[in-house]
Amino acid sequence: MNDPGVIEKIAAEVKRRLEGEGSGHDWWHTYRVWKISRHIGIGEGADLFVIELAAFLHDIADHKFHNGDLTVGPAVARQMLAGYSLPDEVIDHVCDIIGTMSYKGAGVKTDMRTLEGKVVQDADRIDAIGAIGIARAFAYGGYKNRPIHVPGEEPILHQSKEAYFKSNGASINHFYEKLLLLKDRMNTEMAKKIAEYRHMFMEEYLNRFFKEWEGDL
Numbered sequence: 001m002n003d004p005g006v007i008e009k010i011a012a013e014v015k016r017r018l019e020g021e022g023s024g025h026d027w028w029h030t031y032r033v034w035k036i037s038r039h040i041g042i043g044e045g046a047d048l049f050v051i052e053l054a055a056f057l058h059d060i061a062d063h064k065f066h067n068g069d070l071t072v073g074p075a076v077a078r079q080m081l082a083g084y085s086l087p088d089e090v091i092d093h094v095c096d097i098i099g100t101m102s103y104k105g106a107g108v109k110t111d112m113r114t115l116e117g118k119v120v121q122d123a124d125r126i127d128a129i130g131a132i133g134i135a136r137a138f139a140y141g142g143y144k145n146r147p148i149h150v151p152g153e154e155p156i157l158h159q160s161k162e163a164y165f166k167s168n169g170a171s172i173n174h175f176y177e178k179l180l181l182l183k184d185r186m187n188t189e190m191a192k193k194i195a196e197y198r199h200m201f202m203e204e205y206l207n208r209f210f211k212e213w214e215g216d217l
């Protein structure tokens with residue numbers, strides 16, 4: 001049997017490490033991904049133990065803060081999980097999910113191998129869209145000193161992860177390069193439904209944004 005106390009202990013350690021992070025990858029993002037993952041995971045009849053561990057650990061060492069290196073996250077997660085007595089299959093599964101999850105550009109596939117991976121990836125992507133997604137996009141842009149919008153600067157549909165990781169356009173372009181594309185990339189039916197609502201809200205937001213940009217009162 002898996003010890004349910006492991007999840008609480010891992011959550012507490014993640015909270016301690018990510019609290020106060022200012023780029024939108026903070027503890028509260030992890031907390032929301034955990035909640036959404038549980039919700040979808042229960043609906044899908046997936047293995048909640050794996051889902052909860054992967055949700056809590058998924059941003060413990062994001063590639064964006066390690067020169068695009070996608071191996072650091074799973075390695076740090078593995079180190080943390082090694083402190084508990086867990087079956088190797090669980091640790092391998094969780095680390096595999098963490099290593100595959102990230103969005104890597106409009107033209108790059110990021111297929112998940114297992115149902116649990118699909119669920120956590122969906123939850124991470126749901127937290128990137130809607131009202132929360134809008135807040136995170138501008139928080140991230142501000143953290144990177146980027147302008148909110150530069151008229152005439154076109155979005156880029158990146159065809160490689162290297163190009164996507166290097167991009168540094170205005171925050172508004174991120175909506176066209178990622179956020180508006182996510183609803184069609186959800187894995188589970190439940191996530192597709194949630195994404196529809198959040199997508200509509202972002203479209204409405206962008207309509208208003210461009211109107212107000214031109215002084216339309």
Ligand code: ADP
Pocket residue numbers: 023024062064101102103124127128133136137138140141167168169170171174
């Ligand atoms: P994932 O969790 O799929 O790896 P990222 O780590 O790339 O996604 O992005 C996490 C958050 O940071 C998202 O909410 C996203 O909106 C925001 N973000 C990432 N890149 C940019 C960018 N270039 N401009 C604005 N926001 C960004």
Ligand code: NI
Pocket residue numbers: 029033058059124
């Ligand atoms: Ni995330």
